[in-house]
Amino acid sequence: xxxxxPSGSAIQTNALQAMxxxxxxxxxxxxxxxxxxxxxxxxxGLPVRLVGAAVVVTFMGSYVLxxxxxxxxxxxxRHPALLAADTLLGSLLLVTAGPQSTLAYVSxxxxxxxxxxxxxxxxxxxxxxxxxxxLAVRGDALRGDVLLLAGLCVITGALGVTLRNLLLxxxxxxxxxxxxxxxxxxxxxxxxxxxRLAREMHDSVATTLHGLALAADALAACDDPAETRExxxxxxxxxxxxxxxxxxxxxxLRSQSSGGVRTGVDLTSELTxxxxxxxxxxxxxxxxxxxxxxxxxxPPVVPYPMARQLLSIAAEAMENAVRHAxxxxxxxxxxxxAGLLRISVRDDGRGLPPGTTLDGLRGxxxxxxxxxxxxxxxxxxxLRIGRGDGARGTEVRLEVPLGARR
Numbered sequence: 001x002x003x004x005x006p007s008g009s010a011i012q013t014n015a016l017q018a019m020x021x022x023x024x025x026x027x028x029x030x031x032x033x034x035x036x037x038x039x040x041x042x043x044x045g046l047p048v049r050l051v052g053a054a055v056v057v058t059f060m061g062s063y064v065l066x067x068x069x070x071x072x073x074x075x076x077x078r079h080p081a082l083l084a085a086d087t088l089l090g091s092l093l094l095v096t097a098g099p100q101s102t103l104a105y106v107s108x109x110x111x112x113x114x115x116x117x118x119x120x121x122x123x124x125x126x127x128x129x130x131x132x133x134x135l136a137v138r139g140d141a142l143r144g145d146v147l148l149l150a151g152l153c154v155i156t157g158a159l160g161v162t163l164r165n166l167l168l169x170x171x172x173x174x175x176x177x178x179x180x181x182x183x184x185x186x187x188x189x190x191x192x193x194x195x196r197l198a199r200e201m202h203d204s205v206a207t208t209l210h211g212l213a214l215a216a217d218a219l220a221a222c223d224d225p226a227e228t229r230e231x232x233x234x235x236x237x238x239x240x241x242x243x244x245x246x247x248x249x250x251x252x253l254r255s256q257s258s259g260g261v262r263t264g265v266d267l268t269s270e271l272t273x274x275x276x277x278x279x280x281x282x283x284x285x286x287x288x289x290x291x292x293x294x295x296x297x298x299p300p301v302v303p304y305p306m307a308r309q310l311l312s313i314a315a316e317a318m319e320n321a322v323r324h325a326x327x328x329x330x331x332x333x334x335x336x337x338a339g340l341l342r343i344s345v346r347d348d349g350r351g352l353p354p355g356t357t358l359d360g361l362r363g364x365x366x367x368x369x370x371x372x373x374x375x376x377x378x379x380x381x382x383l384r385i386g387r388g389d390g391a392r393g394t395e396v397r398l399e400v401p402l403g404a405r406r
Contacts (some may be wrong), residue, residue: 012175020069020077020113034105037101038093041101042097054092093107107149110130120161123158271299271334278318288328289332290330291332291334312375321349332345333346339402341400352386382399
């Protein structure tokens with residue numbers, strides 16, 4: 001008889017093997033519990049010695065299989081002949097103690113194991129084999145204990161098949177659930193990456209290109225040669241900055257895919273550079289912009305992934321102030337306050353319109369503030385947008401616990 005191949009994944013096979021091993025543990029317990037009564041019920045002399053020898057042999061054989069199941073279990077599942085040999089070895093209990101003994105009920109473990117390992121064909125075969133052994137041991141009369149034991153062999157064989165089918169179905173359901181979770185995780189990862197790329201494009205390349213367009217419009221309307229040259233240089237710088245930001249974005253994508261690691265970033269110098277860049281791009285607007293360090297200490301060196309998000313939020317806050325608030329001054333500050341790294345961008349413009357919400361901005365196609373909130377959440381920062389301490393204008397305040405730097 002060739003055992004049917006388990007239809008399922010490694011999870012199902014491992015579950016079947018674990019259940020089969022527990023059957024041997026159950027048989028060990030049955031032998032240990034039934035042996036004293038069988039030894040007391042055996043006749044003195046040679047019969048009791050034979051029962052004792054059969055108990056020791058079957059107990060030790062079952063113990064070896066239970067202990068070293070990782071070695072013998074796969075062989076037993078692939079070769080039913082080994083289970084047949086084990087059945088004949090277990091028949092020593094029937095031969096020595098008899099079907100009326102409590103040890104005889106140990107034999108029901110064989111059809112149970114066959115049902116688990118080989119499905120209904122194996123259960124039927126070994127139930128019949130166990131019945132033939134019973135007839136051979138007590139062939140002169142079909143007593144009630146023999147019929148009861150044969151019926152129990154059939155029932156335990158069917159129970160083994162039922163358990164096998166349940167394990168296979170449970171394994172299939174578990175595998176399907178794992179695949180569904182993996183697909184959902186992949187879809188979520190794609191969505192997160194799409195949102196991240198949208199933020200990067202909006203906060204870097206799109207912003208620079210907008211400034212480039214404004215500079216090009218001003219260049220087209222300029223008649224003075226000196227001013228034309230100055231504006232042309234401004235356009236060239238903006239174009240080079242857009243190219244650099246594109247390369248930086250691609251470099252980030254490649255470094256993330258290859259597992260590259262970048263060193264820490266000095267926030268003071270980076271914020272100073274961004275304020276200087278803002279001033280050069282909007283020099284004709286009359287806006288004054290300045291950076292200074294405040295608080296208990298200067299901003300610490302921050303890992304590159306976090307620094308990129310913090311600097312992008314600060315840069316977007318400055319751009320929003322210039323484009324929408326019409327301020328005369330923008331103050332950028334950074335420092336440590338009571339264990340928090342705080343970055344503030346404050347302007348003296350007209351402030352946010354009443355009733356401004358993230359959903360409303362997202363629905364109208366304004367993704368600047370939405371991207372800022374998403375970036376802050378991604379690094380465990382708290383973002384506050386409001387009037388702040390000034391009489392007018394808007395303050396964007398970003399606070400990050402120093403323990404969150406990683």
